[in-house]
Amino acid sequence: MTITIIGVGLIGGSLAISLREQKIATTIIGVDNNEANLVRAKELGLIDTSMPLEEAFAQSQLVILAIPVDGVLRLLPQLLDKATKQVIMDVGSTKEKILELVKDHPNRGRYVAAHPMAGTEYSGPDAAIPNLFLHKTMVLCDVKHSDEDAVEIAEDLVDKLQMRLVYMNAEEHDLHTAYVSHISHITSFALALTVLQKEREAGRIFELASGGFESTVRLAKSSPDMWVPIFKHNRNNVLDVLDEHIHQLQSMKALLENEDYDSFYKAIQRANKIKKILK
Amino acid sequence: MTITIIGVGLIGGSLAISLREQKIATTIIGVDNNEANLVRAKELGLIDTSMPLEEAFAQSQLVILAIPVDGVLRLLPQLLDKATKQVIMDVGSTKEKILELVKDHPNRGRYVAAHPMAGTEYSGPDAAIPNLFLHKTMVLCDVKHSDEDAVEIAEDLVDKLQMRLVYMNAEEHDLHTAYVSHISHITSFALALTVLQKEREAGRIFELASGGFESTVRLAKSSPDMWVPIFKHNRNNVLDVLDEHIHQLQSMKALLENEDYDSFYKAIQRANKIKKILK
Numbered sequence: 001m002t003i004t005i006i007g008v009g010l011i012g013g014s015l016a017i018s019l020r021e022q023k024i025a026t027t028i029i030g031v032d033n034n035e036a037n038l039v040r041a042k043e044l045g046l047i048d049t050s051m052p053l054e055e056a057f058a059q060s061q062l063v064i065l066a067i068p069v070d071g072v073l074r075l076l077p078q079l080l081d082k083a084t085k086q087v088i089m090d091v092g093s094t095k096e097k098i099l100e101l102v103k104d105h106p107n108r109g110r111y112v113a114a115h116p117m118a119g120t121e122y123s124g125p126d127a128a129i130p131n132l133f134l135h136k137t138m139v140l141c142d143v144k145h146s147d148e149d150a151v152e153i154a155e156d157l158v159d160k161l162q163m164r165l166v167y168m169n170a171e172e173h174d175l176h177t178a179y180v181s182h183i184s185h186i187t188s189f190a191l192a193l194t195v196l197q198k199e200r201e202a203g204r205i206f207e208l209a210s211g212g213f214e215s216t217v218r219l220a221k222s223s224p225d226m227w228v229p230i231f232k233h234n235r236n237n238v239l240d241v242l243d244e245h246i247h248q249l250q251s252m253k254a255l256l257e258n259e260d261y262d263s264f265y266k267a268i269q270r271a272n273k274i275k276k277i278l279k
Numbered sequence: 280m281t282i283t284i285i286g287v288g289l290i291g292g293s294l295a296i297s298l299r300e301q302k303i304a305t306t307i308i309g310v311d312n313n314e315a316n317l318v319r320a321k322e323l324g325l326i327d328t329s330m331p332l333e334e335a336f337a338q339s340q341l342v343i344l345a346i347p348v349d350g351v352l353r354l355l356p357q358l359l360d361k362a363t364k365q366v367i368m369d370v371g372s373t374k375e376k377i378l379e380l381v382k383d384h385p386n387r388g389r390y391v392a393a394h395p396m397a398g399t400e401y402s403g404p405d406a407a408i409p410n411l412f413l414h415k416t417m418v419l420c421d422v423k424h425s426d427e428d429a430v431e432i433a434e435d436l437v438d439k440l441q442m443r444l445v446y447m448n449a450e451e452h453d454l455h456t457a458y459v460s461h462i463s464h465i466t467s468f469a470l471a472l473t474v475l476q477k478e479r480e481a482g483r484i485f486e487l488a489s490g491g492f493e494s495t496v497r498l499a500k501s502s503p504d505m506w507v508p509i510f511k512h513n514r515n516n517v518l519d520v521l522d523e524h525i526h527q528l529q530s531m532k533a534l535l536e537n538e539d540y541d542s543f544y545k546a547i548q549r550a551n552k553i554k555k556i557l558k
Contacts, residue, residue: 117487117488117489118489118490119489119490119491120490121491136489137486137487137489139487166486166487168483172481172483173487175481175484176481176483176484176486176487177487179473179474179477179481179484180474180484180485180487180488180489180492181487181488181489181491181492183470183473183474184470184491184492184494184495184496185491186528186531187466187470187495187528188495188550189531189546189547189550190524190527190528190531190550191462191463191466191524191527192550192551192552192553193527193546193549193550194458194462194520194523194524194527195458195459195462195553196549196550196552196553197523197527198458198520198523202451202454202455202458204447204451204455205455205458205459206459206556207416207445207455208396208416208418208445208452208455208456208459208460209396209459209460209556209557210396210397210398210415210416210459210460211397211398211399212398212400212460212463212464212498213459213460213463214557215463215494215495215497215498216463216466216467216494216495216498217463217553217557218494218557219491219494219495220550220551220553221551221553221554221557222547222551223547223551224543224544224547224548224551227547228540228543228544228547231535231540231543232538232540235535235538238535239532239535239536241473241477242528242531242532242535243532244473244476244477245469245470245473245528246525246528246529246532248469248470248472248473248476249465249466249469249521249524249525249528250525252465252468252469252521253518253521253522253525256510256514256517256518256521257518259511259514261507261510261511264503264507264510265503265507267468267472268468268501268502268503268506268507269503270472270475271467271468271469271471271472271475271499272471272499272500272501272502272503273471273475274471274474274475274496274499274500275500277485277488278488278493278496278497278500
């Protein structure tokens with residue numbers, strides 16, 4: 001099958017590697033508004049060729065949008081306008097606004113809303129890696145509004161990429177990702193800013209940084225081009241979880257201020273229950 | 280050299296492995312108030328033998344305290360009372376209170392205050408691993424108050440373990456670790472509590488958890504036995520950094536509330552500067 005990938009960065013490029021490896025794609029066409037990314041994607045062998053969107057779209061059975069969610073919002077309606085037999089998937093991190101936008105489109109059925117729970121803090125075609133999606137979770141949202149054959153193509157892709165498939169509605173998806181993905185990025189950005197700020201007065205501060213620090217701060221390397229649109233789309237959920245997180249930090253601070261170490265101990269014990277989730 | 284390790288958990292056990300491997304230790308004696316840990320440490324081959332502290336101390340050239348910092352505070356003065364030629368090191372995560380406590384002890388010179396910037400979120404002898412310290416940073420604090428031969432033994436150990444050596448005073452150490460280690464643990468505990476709390480109303484929330492979440496939350500598995508004494512010892516610094524971190528989160532929240540996405544973008548760009556620190 002000929003597949004067009006719009007956005008040949010970390011996610012689009014890694015998808016290209018896996019789609020080729022799993023023999024889902026016979027030809028991969030890259031589309032990107034950054035010409036340098038297309039050149040690099042070809043050099044890296046991620047895509048076979050590149051061409052203008054319209055042309056690529058006409059030749060493809062599957063078109064995957066792997067661009068920031070504000071880009072999906074802009075492009076998806078135009079693609080649906082032109083869709084005949086093509087299946088269009090996105091892989092964006094928010095879903096409610098996108099699905100709301102196209103819900104009454106006459107070709108809505110050609111679209112499958114997808115979100116692979118995989119990524120790294122890097123971006124661009126050079127960040128593309130094999131096996132990024134292996135054994136990770138793929139969320140398909142509101143599939144009841146997608147055509148049967150479109151869902152089958154998406155499910156087959158999930159299956160061949162050896163991903164775990166989860167069905168969800170968009171509302172649930174955006175709530176859950178706020179809690180297990182979006183907030184992690186905000187805390188990481190805030191922690192980086194906290195420490196970078198302090199570095200100005202205490203220059204040697206990073207000399208002692210080790211694995212624990214790196215672990216909690218690595219997401220702060222993530223691209224604002226990707227993340228600002230996510231926070232914008234999922235603003236209400238992100239504000240809710242941010243409120244709760246600030247509240248938890250303030251509670252821990254109060255315990256420390258009051259030197260209530262017994263309660264602090266118990267709070268850590270409650271937090272330790274995260275062991276049941278993480279290996 | 281015969282070395283006694285007090286506390287045969289993650290750090291003490293991992294030290295035992297490396298001290299033996301690097302032929303620094305000929306015999307390793309384990310001391311632990313948890314008998315099961317001693318049995319397990321022997322089974323795992325971490326220690327050669329175990330015996331009561333007094334007996335072990337008398338036979339050793341080097342005694343390493345690898346227990347929570349409140350334990351160091353309790354034991355160190357007693358060990359110094361008995362010290363003749365022994366060198367006593369601790370590997371605790373805070374230094375000011377400990378050094379303050381023993382500063383006028385007649386045998387103060389036998390003690391070297393050390394802190395290896397290495398660890399994992401696990402604890403106990405089964406968490407001990409080879410190479411935990413390889414290429415990590417070891418901080419030695421206020422070495423000018425330690426005897427020359429004691430510092431030499433500590434430096435030789437750092438060298439043979441292939442660690443990077445940093446000298447600091449205790450005040451600097453406690454400030455810096457608050458920023459690059461202690462706060463990471465607090466944000467992780469608070470994030471775990473935030474999400475665990477939400478799970479009660481939205482059961483499937485962890486289905487979508489992936490690498491980013493795991494990265495920011497893994498420290499929340501850390502033991503309260505180790506961490507409450509650290510927060511207690513380093514309370515003022517931890518409160519300062521916690522204040523600043525909450526302030527950063529509140530600023531990001533305000534930008535989102537005001538839908539000031541340009542400033543939000545710039546804040547993320549500033550946070551991205553953490554790239555210069557992390558590989």
